[in-house]
Amino acid sequence: MEVTLSRKEQIEKTATALFRKRGFSATSMRDLANELGIEAASIYSHIRSKEEILQRVCFRMANEFFEAIDKVDDPEATASARLQAAITAHVQVLTKNTEASAVFLYEWRHLSEPYHAEFLTLRDRYEKHFREIIKAGISIGEFKVPDEKFAVLTILSGLNWIHTWYKPDGKMNAEEIAANLATMLLNGLKQT
Amino acid sequence: MEVTLSRKEQIEKTATALFRKRGFSATSMRDLANELGIEAASIYSHIRSKEEILQRVCFRMANEFFEAIDKVDDPEATASARLQAAITAHVQVLTKNTEASAVFLYEWRHLSEPYHAEFLTLRDRYEKHFREIIKAGISIGEFKVPDEKFAVLTILSGLNWIHTWYKPDGKMNAEEIAANLATMLLNGLKQT
């Protein structure tokens, strides 16, 4: 399945790798151009600004995460099953796009307004999905945690470290990682 | 307990806040000077370079984390007790220095060599402490996890998110946070 990327997509992909490795601010347009084998000014035939690249990566990934958890959610299922599904979906997006995920997770603060504010709104809505599952689990006694906000942040941060070490050819594949993490984090919610 | 900071310490503290908020690369010496109410050039009466500030913060925090877990470790205790103690110590350092912790966790990649390499060595040695506790717990059947490296990274990343939301006057104090996190993460290791 060879996919031919448009020049704009190539730029975005190369930029993503650099933003991840050195950070948005420490990556210059000349660095990016050098990596692409062209001049810095040439990039502006395809994009409007350096920040536009960051915007596209951040909001594309936000979309991916939303679509993934929406697709697998079944409001009729138990809280455990719903949370397990959401965790698995989240891990799948993370492992399928490690570089873009890293940018999504750590470089969004370099977005200017109104994108910065919009991003934070989206992120909170995403976390809300997890909060509501956990709240439902608490109310019927399935989970025992002092605070659902606290639990969600711990779970998500436990997941969001994956991009730093995940390698597609490592000893665990994405499904195994997702399963192990889900078991481990779900068990943590069922305190005795 | 009023503590008078030397000018150098004031610079370091102010820089830490800026590095945390905007990142190391996006913080200029003129920003820092402006925050201090002086000219950028004046800062160089007290420090050698911008990176020196980052180095001091990163390695000071590395020391704090090491001292904290060394002080509470009892190799004779059970793996659960040891891990609980380490988690509590780690959380205490994090909550007592949220800004410096954020810099320590996310800005170290802007260190130049040989500091960059030295930092990674220290970090790995720190994680090794946790790995060994968990390995001990696995070998006597106290913990059931597929991979201790995996478990350590999940635990530490679950803890290292604290700095983003912890407020000293929030509804949970540092001890409660540490206790809740320890319970939640320890339970996750004792899979049935």
Add this chain to the structure above:
DNA sequence: TAAACAACCTAACGTTCGTTAGCAAATTTT
């Protein structure tokens, strides 16, 4: 009281930055 030091200043250095203007060649579309 003289010497040493701490703290800050103005001015400027050489470099790098994101970006624009204007143009040329190749490719695709009509």
Add this chain to the structure above:
DNA sequence: AAAATTTGCTAACGAACGTTAGGTTGTTTA
């Protein structure tokens, strides 16, 4: 074959960057 689009170039802009040189002032030490 003409027109439009894509992709790239050189040259340069104004601004911002980390840092140095050299000097001034006030405070502390000998």
